[in-house]
Amino acid sequence: AGNIPQTPPLSEWLGAFIPANPFKAAADGAMASLVVFALIFSLAVSRLDAARRDLLVTVFDGVQAAMMVIVRWVLVLAPAGVFLLALTVGARTGFGAVGLLGHYVVIVSLMCLMAGALGVIAALAGGRTPARDLAGAMVPVGAMAISTQSSLACLPVMLAACTRLGIPERVSGLVLPMGVALFRITSPAGNLAVALYVAHLYGVPLAPAQVAAGVLVAALVSLAAVGVASSVTFFTTLVPIFMSLGLPMELLPLLLAVETFPDFSRTLGNVAGHVGVTAWAARWRRADAA
Template sequence: VCLSQIGLILILYVVGTAWGRMSLARFARAVAPAQVVAVSTQSSLASLPVMIERAREWLGVPQTSAGLVLPLAVAVFRITSPVANLAVCLYVAQLNGVDLSLSALVAGGLTAIAVSIASVGLPGQVSFFAAIGPICLAMGLPLGVLPLLLAVEVIPDIFRTVGNVTADLAATRIVAGEDGAGEDAAPETDPAS
């Protein structure tokens, strides 16, 4: 699950820099403080103030765009959830020796997307059963092992939150597009230094 999240985060860096039209180094410096908050709190919502600040000061996103796109993204755009939740279900299938058909995989993928949109942005330990259970049921998987997996949910949830924060900032920069001040307006050094 963690490897799937790391892969997704790397893809988000590529997307954020390519479509956001900025250098990898600048994007990485811009998202790093929000990622630190994400690691320490496991909450995209707690990272929101830092994300708004970094979007304005480092990504060149106007206040109006940052103030609209980021709260909306935090509320509904959890790109890492379908990937992570489906990875958990694939692990459950492997653990129980269940061979999944293409229809089970499609049902699981569609359910994972629906659950991620409908779920509340709470730490994974709180929403674990509500997020994973429906996907397992759609794929015909047993639920008995889920309480054991909850014990190690903290580590994958850190990667999920970092990925969501990275995706939210990338999406905000991309949405700002030409309205943003662009790479030239972003500071070369941290304004606090």
């Protein structure tokens, strides 16, 4: 029982979503509280006169463009870092780790694809989107997801796919950026799969209460993660989950060496979830309008 983390009171948990200092929240990667501040700030900006509002929009559009350049730099440099790590790990462990890593890639990839399938179901059943139209719109999104391994980089293509599906820009322009910034459906599923895989390898028994705590931590950590390649955020998203479950972390550098492969499934699942939920939200809007 001593390994089960104590959850904070509800009032304290809700208060954490309102940042006392938004710049500190940005520096700490507290994406949830940062999104809350952004929503309040945008409401305040909407009350300004047109000249000041347009000036702020121009400034933040420039900031967004600069951040996308930084994301492209990270995507270019990250494979080189992962390759060097894989080279070092491979020289140290030899072929003995091939089977272990192969099982890891398959298990985590399947878990992420299953999570992404929920997004497809949301679009087909919840949004009543024709399967042929959805498949056609998702082809360029999937190609971008595989090539960049970043749901953030896929945002423009997802917006175009939603337009092709007839989703109003007012809906996609709100739901997609919030989804990319705040929640990625494969993050909790994939990260918890990594933790359970390591627990199985080390023979660490996990009580149902511990697994429930791990699910909660995985969901909360996903709120603070950035929508870039998971090899960049690998340790920052997994270490809190491993700590909550009391798992050893010695295997994480070895798993990072092959994280590029399950990351394909992570990003594919994320973009499917984002577009699927957006299609569902568009149907809600049409029902309300009717």
